[in-house]
Amino acid sequence: MSFPEGWEDYLVWHPMVSPGAFLSLRAFVYRLEECEGGPRPEYLASVAPDVVAAGTLRERSQLATKVHLESPELYGEFDRKEAEADFRLNMGIALSFLCVTIAIESEPWAAFGIILGAVLTWRSFGLLRASNDVLAEAVIAEKITSYQLSSYANVVQELHSLYRPDGQGDTPASNGTISGPPSDADSRDS
Secondary structure (H helix, E strand, C coil): CCCCCCHHHHHHHCCCCCHHHHHHHHHHHHHHHCECCECCCHHHCCCCHHHHHHHHHCCHHHHHHHHHHHCHHHHHHHHHHHHHHHHHHHHHHHHHHHHHHHHHHCCHHHHHHHHHHHHHHHHHHHHHHHHHHHHHHHHHCCCCCCHHHHHHHHHHHHHHHHCCCCCCCCCCCHHHCCCCCCCHHHHHHC
16 A cells, blocks of 8 residues: 555654644745755755654644634634543543443443444544644644744754855855765875
């Protein structure tokens, strides 16, 4: 089975946000990396935008607080979806245990209620994902800032100034790549 580009990264890094929101957040990280010269510089090749995007999503409680302060109506949407997710999760688990108990004690047909409990639990994950999408979209729309993205943007800006492809940075590098430390063979040749 083949997945669309980026889907494998989504499954690995953060299953609690929709694929569209994750890919939008990853595209936002790529935009942070843009430099005046064109495509993504080679010196950023070792940094996976997926790691930065997933790190941003780990700031969930801080992002929720920032949304609450910056945009109460957006927070209302986030909070409603999160509350519905919590309710469905708790009801699904409780209903499943109740149905199992009733099925064991007296009525075997009550075991079919486990299906309803599983559906409620499954739907709760969808609503939790939707509430996380609200946070991700608030970051992408720049309504709130993420510590992870701000730190990464500062690092990228510093790297752009140090390793510009035109060699005009503080530490010029050939072809816009970071060269490693000199090897022993290089020091013997001099």
